[in-house]
Amino acid sequence: MSESFYPAFAILAVDDEAAWLRSVSLTLERAAGITHLLTCQDARRVMEVLDGNDVGVVLLDLTMPHLSGEDLLGRISVEHPDVKVIVVSGMNQVETAVRCMKLGAFDYHVKTEEEDRLVAGVLRAVRMQELQRENGEMTARFMSGELRNPEAFAGIVTQDRTMLTLFSYVEAVARSPQPLLVTGESGVGKELVAGAAHRLSGLPGKLVAVNVAGLDDAVFADTLFGHVRGAFTGAEQPRRGMVEEAADGTLFLDEIGDLSVPSQVKLLRFLQEGEFFPLGSDRPKRVKVRVVAATHQDLAAKERAGMFRRDLYYRLRTHRVRVPPLRERREDVPLLLDHFLGEAARQLGKKKPTPPKQLAQLLMTHDFPGNVRELRAMCFDAVSRHRDRVLSMDAFLEAIGRHGNGAHPAAEEGQNPFGVVERLPTFDEALELLVQEAMRRSGGNQTLAARLVGISQPALSKRLKSYRR
């Protein structure tokens, strides 16, 4: 069975009339892209089909020879309670509808109603089934605490518990067709998470990344949806958009918080309908792509401020993860340091340098506003300057502003830390507090504590001794 069948489970249509089965199959495929459909004309075979296939939704006729739809509904509710049954009856009778709902039907439709309503009902049942499955899978994954495919995260170096829980979540929702929203500060590794989500999705198509920041609406539409020949002056050739490039794969929309409001409308329409119009064309195209969106912005705040459409926001955050900043997982710093020193040495054709013992400890005291990207850049800079066997701390000290050059960043920003203190400490008290904090941050390492506050180790040691007296 092709991977691109939608949805992941089958929809079983049961009716003794072959013409209705044909018509409903065509309608569901055309209007909702549903291609994973089984049909059954003989009511007596339905339980056997359910036992032998992964069926999530059943469309059930009520009046059939041999076995009534109501009897079947009762059996399905008992033997396959997770399956959503939509009764599609020839009769518009309230009493029958009420009886069916009591027997466990998910929904009740009448054959003569407009087909849009049935399609919407089927999509509701599909979504409900998907959510139920995702929920079950996530619970199982969290309970076991194990990753089924740890290799999908191999490029993401971490030992942090929050990150490992995030991996379990991403794995659990990876096969969902619904969007995944990845938030977190710049440089935390959001793009790496998107890559893992794609690898785990099992989708046969490509991962296509588009940075939507700064795209005006026309460029956004052209980039995503492409154009036909002659769509605008200069459009001499038709061009496929990124959505088509990502068909049966993943479309990664980076910096989604910067999307203009008109472009938000276009994206929402595509997410809701699964179809789009290339520029200059009035023929809709339909493709299946999984959307993963990322932003370093606070989308909830943007939504509250009216700068991000609420409907799109809720659609995008169906599944969501927040990648924590590096300062919230400082124990990752030594691992990442080792990883990037190795990577930098390989790329620069050098032998991997040995870092001084205190380096990791020093870096763990830094807040890394630029997160993992900042640490990576520091390592590359240090390795490119490196000559001797042991790596010099200087490049790192410079990068984190501890080299005695220039003022402390807090002072530069006009935020003197003593500004908030009611009673100013005396000079000696302030020094003692500073030394204590440096010792705390350096984990009791005097050499490192001395570097943090810009004095020599013997001078620090002398002060410590004087405090003990």
Ligand SMILES: Nc1ncnc2c1ncn2[C@@H]1O[C@H](COP(=O)(O)OP(=O)(O)OP(=O)(O)O)[C@@H](O)[C@H]1O
């Ligand atoms: N845990 C990690 N292990 C190894 N490399 C990482 C890790 N996290 C981030 N990186 C590396 O750091 C750099 C920044 O990561 P990435 O581009 O994924 O961040 P981002 O959150 O998408 O940033 P932005 O918001 O600026 O787009 C990349 O070179 C990436 O490979």
